[in-house]
Amino acid sequence: NPPVAEGALRSVRLDLRLGPPRAPLDLVPRSAIELSVERSSPGFAGSEFDFSIYLARLEWSVNTFARDMLFPPSLRVSASAGLGLGAVPPQRRFRLDSRASGYAPFGVLRGSDVDEFGGDRFVMISAEHNFRSIPFLALDIPFLYRNGFEILLGGSIARTWVHSIPAPGGWYAEASAGINRILDLLRADVTYRLKEPPGWFFTVSIGTLF
Numbered sequence: 001n002p003p004v005a006e007g008a009l010r011s012v013r014l015d016l017r018l019g020p021p022r023a024p025l026d027l028v029p030r031s032a033i034e035l036s037v038e039r040s041s042p043g044f045a046g047s048e049f050d051f052s053i054y055l056a057r058l059e060w061s062v063n064t065f066a067r068d069m070l071f072p073p074s075l076r077v078s079a080s081a082g083l084g085l086g087a088v089p090p091q092r093r094f095r096l097d098s099r100a101s102g103y104a105p106f107g108v109l110r111g112s113d114v115d116e117f118g119g120d121r122f123v124m125i126s127a128e129h130n131f132r133s134i135p136f137l138a139l140d141i142p143f144l145y146r147n148g149f150e151i152l153l154g155g156s157i158a159r160t161w162v163h164s165i166p167a168p169g170g171w172y173a174e175a176s177a178g179i180n181r182i183l184d185l186l187r188a189d190v191t192y193r194l195k196e197p198p199g200w201f202f203t204v205s206i207g208t209l210f
Contacts, residue, residue: 004089004091005049005091008047009047009048010044011040012039013036016036017033017035018032018033019032019033026107026208027206029061029210031062032059033059034058036055036056049087050087051086051087051089054082056081057078058078059107060078061077064129066134069132071132071210075127078106078126080122080123081122081124084120088120094122096108096160098114098115099111102203102204104203104205109158110156117167119160120161120163121160122158122160123159125157125158126155126156127154128152129152130150130208131151131153132151133148149181150179150181151177151180152176152178152179153177153178154176155175155176156173156174158173169195172195174191175191177189177190180208187208189205
């Protein structure tokens with residue numbers, strides 16, 4: 001990683017959200033749009049940096065079928081993109097969220113190392129479908145469906161750029177399968193990283209309630 005650029009950094013940032021705030025520990029999915037703009041200029045409070053940063057994030061959750069159920073199956077999508085213009089210092093570059101010490105909630109790269117991907121531009125999309133207990137009902141496994149265990153399938157793709165130069169190796173991609181509501185609180189996921197070097201990763205997180 002490049003060293004932090006030294007100097008007095010003064011900037012102003014504006015944030016806009018349409019929709020509810022994120023629930024603590026991501027316990028409840030949401031549908032929302034978030035926009036952020038940050039500007040630093042030598043003409044502002046003596047800043048020694050000149051750059052602009054634009055960030056957009058969309059989170060969307062929708063029930064898909066069997067809507068007469070108390071908790072019907074649902075699709076969840078998180079899409080985000082960022083653009084940095086000017087001389088963006090390393091400490092203001094985007095870094096894609098990843099697993100940390102085996103903990104990885106929805107919306108992070110479960111097969112990525114910490115700070116493995118970063119730059120002044122990025123695109124990232126994560127999606128997963130919660131089938132609830134329907135697969136266990138179809139397979140007639142009473143212990144699993146009576147205790148509320150849920151099956152989730154999902155994946156993520158992402159790419160970063162530095163000074164308009166794409167990161168080597170092309171797009172990052174991963175696919176995962178998980179079990180939610182373990183002890184009514186936890187979820188566990190097994191993820192296969194498709195980008196070199198490929199591999200399997202086991203992660204845990206706090207489960208979603210709805």
